[in-house]
Amino acid sequence: MYPAKFEYYRANTLQETIHLLQQHSGAKLLAGGHSLIPIMKLRLAQPPVLIDIGRISELSGVMKTDGRLRIGSLTTHAMLAASEAVKKHCPILAEAAAQIADPAVRNKGTIGGNLAHADPGSDLPAVTLALDGVIHITGPEGDRQVNASDFFLDLLTTDLKPEEVLTAVELPALEERTGSCYLKFEHPASGYAVCGAAAVVALGGDGSCERAGLCFNGVTATPYRASAVTEALAGRNLEDATIDQAVTEHLSIDDPMGDTYASGPYRVELAKVYSKRALKKARDRARS
Amino acid sequence: MARVFGSSIKRREDPSLITGAGQYTDDLKLPNMAYAAIVRSPHAHARIRSIDTSKATALDGVIAVFTGEDIKKSGTPGVVPVGWLLPDMKIPPHPVLASETARYVGDAVAVVLAEDRYRAQDAVDLVEVDYDPLPVVTNPAKTVEEGAPQLHAEAANNIAFDWELGDKTKTDEAFPKAAHVLKVNIRNNRLIPQAIEPRAALASYDDSKGQLTVWMTSQNPHIHRLLMSLASLGLPEHKIRVIAPEVGGGFGSKIHHYPDEVIACWCSMQLHRPVKWTATRSEANLTDAHGRDHVTEAEMALDENARIVGVRVKTYANMGAYLSTFGPLVPTYLHGTLLSGEYDIPAIYCNVIGTFTNTTPVDACRGAGRPEATFIIERLMDLAAEELGLDPVEIRRRNFISPDAFPYQTQVALQYDSGNYGPALDRALEMVDYKNLRAEQERRRGEGGKLLGVGLSTYIEACGLAPSAVVGSLGAQAGQWESGEVRVHPTGTVTVYTGSSAHGQGHHTTFAQIVADRLGIDPDNVEVIHGDTDKVPFGWGTYGSRSAAVGGSAIAVSTDKVIEKGRQIAAHLLEASEEDVVFEEGKFFVRGAPDKSQTLNDIALQAHLAHNLPPGVEPGLSATSFYDPANFTFPFGTHIAVLEVDPETGEVKLLRYVAVDDVGNVINPMIVDGQIHGGIAHGIAQALWEEAIYDGNGQLLTGELLDYAVPKPHMLVSFELDRTVTPCPHNPLGVKGVGETGTIASPAAVVNAVVDALKSYGIKHLDMPLTPEKIWRAIHQSGRS
Numbered sequence A: 001m002y003p004a005k006f007e008y009y010r011a012n013t014l015q016e017t018i019h020l021l022q023q024h025s026g027a028k029l030l031a032g033g034h035s036l037i038p039i040m041k042l043r044l045a046q047p048p049v050l051i052d053i054g055r056i057s058e059l060s061g062v063m064k065t066d067g068r069l070r071i072g073s074l075t076t077h078a079m080l081a082a083s084e085a086v087k088k089h090c091p092i093l094a095e096a097a098a099q100i101a102d103p104a105v106r107n108k109g110t111i112g113g114n115l116a117h118a119d120p121g122s123d124l125p126a127v128t129l130a131l132d133g134v135i136h137i138t139g140p141e142g143d144r145q146v147n148a149s150d151f152f153l154d155l156l157t158t159d160l161k162p163e164e165v166l167t168a169v170e171l172p173a174l175e176e177r178t179g180s181c182y183l184k185f186e187h188p189a190s191g192y193a194v195c196g197a198a199a200v201v202a203l204g205g206d207g208s209c210e211r212a213g214l215c216f217n218g219v220t221a222t223p224y225r226a227s228a229v230t231e232a233l234a235g236r237n238l239e240d241a242t243i244d245q246a247v248t249e250h251l252s253i254d255d256p257m258g259d260t261y262a263s264g265p266y267r268v269e270l271a272k273v274y275s276k277r278a279l280k281k282a283r284d285r286a287r288s
Numbered sequence B: 001m002a003r004v005f006g007s008s009i010k011r012r013e014d015p016s017l018i019t020g021a022g023q024y025t026d027d028l029k030l031p032n033m034a035y036a037a038i039v040r041s042p043h044a045h046a047r048i049r050s051i052d053t054s055k056a057t058a059l060d061g062v063i064a065v066f067t068g069e070d071i072k073k074s075g076t077p078g079v080v081p082v083g084w085l086l087p088d089m090k091i092p093p094h095p096v097l098a099s100e101t102a103r104y105v106g107d108a109v110a111v112v113l114a115e116d117r118y119r120a121q122d123a124v125d126l127v128e129v130d131y132d133p134l135p136v137v138t139n140p141a142k143t144v145e146e147g148a149p150q151l152h153a154e155a156a157n158n159i160a161f162d163w164e165l166g167d168k169t170k171t172d173e174a175f176p177k178a179a180h181v182l183k184v185n186i187r188n189n190r191l192i193p194q195a196i197e198p199r200a201a202l203a204s205y206d207d208s209k210g211q212l213t214v215w216m217t218s219q220n221p222h223i224h225r226l227l228m229s230l231a232s233l234g235l236p237e238h239k240i241r242v243i244a245p246e247v248g249g250g251f252g253s254k255i256h257h258y259p260d261e262v263i264a265c266w267c268s269m270q271l272h273r274p275v276k277w278t279a280t281r282s283e284a285n286l287t288d289a290h291g292r293d294h295v296t297e298a299e300m301a302l303d304e305n306a307r308i309v310g311v312r313v314k315t316y317a318n319m320g321a322y323l324s325t326f327g328p329l330v331p332t333y334l335h336g337t338l339l340s341g342e343y344d345i346p347a348i349y350c351n352v353i354g355t356f357t358n359t360t361p362v363d364a365c366r367g368a369g370r371p372e373a374t375f376i377i378e379r380l381m382d383l384a385a386e387e388l389g390l391d392p393v394e395i396r397r398r399n400f401i402s403p404d405a406f407p408y409q410t411q412v413a414l415q416y417d418s419g420n421y422g423p424a425l426d427r428a429l430e431m432v433d434y435k436n437l438r439a440e441q442e443r444r445r446g447e448g449g450k451l452l453g454v455g456l457s458t459y460i461e462a463c464g465l466a467p468s469a470v471v472g473s474l475g476a477q478a479g480q481w482e483s484g485e486v487r488v489h490p491t492g493t494v495t496v497y498t499g500s501s502a503h504g505q506g507h508h509t510t511f512a513q514i515v516a517d518r519l520g521i522d523p524d525n526v527e528v529i530h531g532d533t534d535k536v537p538f539g540w541g542t543y544g545s546r547s548a549a550v551g552g553s554a555i556a557v558s559t560d561k562v563i564e565k566g567r568q569i570a571a572h573l574l575e576a577s578e579e580d581v582v583f584e585e586g587k588f589f590v591r592g593a594p595d596k597s598q599t600l601n602d603i604a605l606q607a608h609l610a611h612n613l614p615p616g617v618e619p620g621l622s623a624t625s626f627y628d629p630a631n632f633t634f635p636f637g638t639h640i641a642v643l644e645v646d647p648e649t650g651e652v653k654l655l656r657y658v659a660v661d662d663v664g665n666v667i668n669p670m671i672v673d674g675q676i677h678g679g680i681a682h683g684i685a686q687a688l689w690e691e692a693i694y695d696g697n698g699q700l701l702t703g704e705l706l707d708y709a710v711p712k713p714h715m716l717v718s719f720e721l722d723r724t725v726t727p728c729p730h731n732p733l734g735v736k737g738v739g740e741t742g743t744i745a746s747p748a749a750v751v752n753a754v755v756d757a758l759k760s761y762g763i764k765h766l767d768m769p770l771t772p773e774k775i776w777r778a779i780h781q782s783g784r785s
C-alpha cells in the first residue's frame, strides 16, 4: 500500500504536458488517479514520473456543437451524470457514469482516464463504442482522431502512444426516436462491471429498427460489439420475441474472460440476458 | 423522570470520532520512531534455505533487517502461544518469524526497520529469501487424507484435535428407529474479518527502566500483556504496559495474540527506539485470523410427528497453519454446544476434528462457532419441513423447548437459563405478514418471472462465556470474569474503570448509563476509562458479546457497593439507622422524610473530607468488583428474510429483512439496534458475498477488497427490528449479549429463503456464499430450467 518512489510534475497546459512526456520516458499521466494510484500502491505499477494533468481546465467540460457532444477528457463521472447536455443528448452516458462505484470515485475519476486505462470492467468503454464515439488525441506530432472501434486494442491496452494525451471524446447527440440503455451486473466487491450491456436503438418513421448498437463491458478483454445481433435487428419491428430471437441466435462470444467470481460461460449467459433487457428498454425509450 | 437505563442517548464517543479527533494507533508518533515492515512468504508451504538481507540493509534509510535467527540469538522466546487446550491437542510451536519452514502465504520471515515506511517497503522487496516450495493442502477435510502434505512433525495427519460432545450411543440408536432422516453436507465459507482499521502496534522500550509500552489495536489489553510477558517476550508483566487507544473495529480479529505485534516489541528492545508497525489492507487480509471454514456432514432424525429425535454432526474445522489464540475453542465449545438450537432434542452427538492446512490461522470472527451451529440446525429444520411436507414455521413450533421447561438442560452441555421462543416467532410472522407472503409466493410461482423466497431462522445464542471455573475445566487458559471500578470524586462526579475494552460498541455511553441510572445522576457526570493496563484493573476484554452482561454487571455491582457505603455515611449524618435510609434519585433520606436529605454530592464530599465518618468506615467513595457470572446468557429470536431470485441470472435481491430479538433488558435501544444492524449485515454478507478463496497453491485469491466483497449499503435493505424482553435471570442488569446475534441468525435465514425460492427446481441445499453463478448453475443442473 506504499508506492515506490516517483517524481511528480504538475502540468498547466496541454502543450506543457506533451513537453513533459517527451522529457521523461516512462512517465504516466495522472488524471483522477482512481485507477493509477491503487495499482501504484500495490506496486503493480511503478512509474518513475507522474505528470498531473488534473488542473488543466481546457480538458474539462461538455460542449455541444452541431449534432455532436464533445466531452473533455478530464470531465469527471459525477459531471457526466449531472450534465443536462449529456442527459439530454447522450442519456446512456449519464446512466452509465451514475453507476460507477461510489460518490468519491465519481467525483475524482475522469472519462479520459477511464478510457485510457481500458480496464475490461470499466463502464464507459462499451458505452463509447456503442455510440460510435471518436477519441481525440494530441501528441508531439499534433492532433489525431481514432474511432472507438480502433481504440481498444487489448486488456489495459489502447492505441495511445506513450507521448500522447487523450484530450476529448466526441459522441453523436442522439436524435428523436432513439433510445438507449446501460444495464450493469456489478461485482459485489469492486463494483466494476461483470457484465455491462450498452444498447442504442434508433427507430424509423414506421417504428422499425433503423439502427442499433449493442456492446458489452466485462465479458471480453476489450469492449465487445455484438454486430451480428444488431444486424439481425435492422429493419425489423422490435417485438420482444424478435429481440429475444436475435440475441439467442446471433450472440456468440468465443473468448470470454473468467475469474473466481464469474466464469467465462456465465458471463456470456449474462451478456445474453442483459442484452435482451437493455435492448427492450432502449426500444421502449425510443418509442416514448 | 425517565430512566437513563433504557434510553437512546446519543453515543458520547461519536463527536470525537466523526470529527477526526480520535487517536488510533497509527496516528501516534514518538520521537525517533522507526517503521517496521514485515517480509512475508509468497509460498503457502516452503522450506527456507537461506535469507540474504544484505541488499536491504544497504539501502539508504534502512536501520536494520532481522530474521528468526536473530530472535533466537537474542534469547527472547519469540513465540505466540495458544490459549485454549483441548484433550490430546497437538500444539506445534509458532515462532513469530519463521526460520525453517513457511506454512502459509503471509507467514512472517523477516522484518525491516527504516526511517520511514516507504523505505521500509522498498527494503522488503530487496530481502532475498531462497525458498524450496513444498506441496500444499488447504481443505480442512482433505488434509487428513493419506498422502496429504504434512505441516508439523508434532501433528500426525495434520490433526490438531479430535473432539466430541454428546452421547454417541444414544444418538446412534435414535437414527435407525426414526421415521425420517435428513442429511446435508455443508461447507461453511471462510471469512476475513475486515475491521476498518488494520492491526497496528507502536512499541517503545525504555532500556533504563526495563519498561515496555505498547500501543496496539487490542480488544483485550490485559490478555495481550499477559501473553507478551508469559510466552513471547519474557519480560515481567509489571514492566509491560499495553494501551489500546481508539480501536477501529475488530470482529474478533483483535482478540488474538499475533506474531507481528511481538515483532514490533522485540525490535524496539533491540534498537532502543520506538517502533511502529501497521498492517496494510493486503497484509491484514493475509494475517488477521480468518473465521469459519468448516466441512460438515449433518444429520437429523425425526419421528412420525415431526419431533426431532436425534442430531448427529461431524465437522472438519480448519485451524490454518498454526493454532491461533482461541482457535481450538471456536469449533468445539462455541459450536457443538449450540446444536440444540431452540429445540428440545433428546439425543445429540458432535465430533469435531481440528486440522492444520497451509492457510491463514482461523480463530473467532463475530459469532465464532455459533453461526456455524445455527446454520446447521436451521438448514436441517428447513430440509425436514420440506421432506415432511410441513411449513417451516410449523416444524419449528412443534420442536421448541416449551416456556415452562426452563432452566433447560441440553444434550450438549449448556443449561439455558431462560427463554420463551413462541412470542418472538409470532411477532416476526406478524411483521412480515407471513400468510399473505406465502399466498403471493404461490401466485408468483404460477406466473414465472422472479422467484419469491421466504426464509426463517429461529436461533439461540450463548454468550458471555462463564463461569470461570467451568471454562477453565473446558480448557480455557483464561478467566471469564470482568473487573469494574467505580470512583466517586469529592464533587460527586464519577470515573468508571472497566477491563472491558471497547472498539466500536459504545461502552462510554452504555456503561455511563448503568452508573448514572443507579446513582440518579446525569450520565455526563460519568467518565468511562478502559484500554490501558496501567489505568484499569486486570480484565479480560471485549469479545463474545460479554461486555454488557459481564463488564456491565461488574460496574453495577461496584456502583451498588458505593451506594451501600454512601448509605452508611448518610445514616451517620442523618442520625438514623442504616436500615431506615433509602436512596432515590441521587438522594439519601430517612424513609418517609425526603425533605431532609443528603445528596450523593454531599456524601462524596464528606467521604473524602473524612471529618465526620461513622466509626470503622474508611475515607473515600469507590468500589471495585470482579464479577464472575453464574452462566452464559442466552439471547434468542426469529429472523425472516424475504428475497427474489432471478432465474435467468441467479441474482438475489433482498426485499425485506425482519428480526425480532430477545437480548434481555436493553440499556440503550439505539446502540442495541446498531449492533443488530451490523450483525445482520455481516451475516447476510456471509450468505451472499464473502469468501476467502484459496487456489490449489494456497494463494489467497480474494485477498484485496477488489475481490473480497464486504456489504455496502446499496446491497442491503432497511432492516425491520423488534424485540421481546426476557431478562437474564442471573446478572444484576438482566441483560444478555447482542453484538453477535445478527451474524448468528442471518446466514441461515437468507440461505433458507434462497432455497425456498428455488423449491420448484428440486434444489435442496447450496453452500454459501450464494453467488449468482452458483444459483444459475444449480438451476441449470436441476434439469427443470
Ligand SMILES: Cc1cc2nc3c(=O)[nH]c(=O)nc-3n(C[C@H](O)[C@H](O)[C@H](O)COP(=O)(O)OP(=O)(O)OC[C@H]3O[C@@H](n4cnc5c(N)ncnc54)[C@H](O)[C@@H]3O)c2cc1C
Residues within 6 Å of the ligand: A028, A029, A030, A031, A032, A033, A034, A035, A036, A037, A038, A073, A074, A099, A100, A101, A102, A105, A108, A109, A110, A111, A112, A113, A114, A115, A116, A117, A119, A121, A122, A123, A124, A160, A164, A165, A166, A167, A190, A191, A192, A193
Ligand atoms: C473503488 C473503485 C471502484 C471503481 N469502480 C468502477 C466502476 O464500477 N466502473 C468504472 O468504470 N470504473 C470504476 N473505477 C475506476 C474509476 O472510474 C477511475 O477513476 C477511472 O477508471 C480512471 O480515471 P482516472 O481519471 O481516475 O484515471 P487515472 O487513474 O488518473 O489514470 C488511469 C490511467 O489512464 C492514464 N490517463 C489518464 N488520463 C489520461 C489522458 N487524458 N490521456 C492519456 N492517458 C491518460 C493514466 O496515465 C493511467 O495510466 C473504480 C475505481 C475505484 C478506486
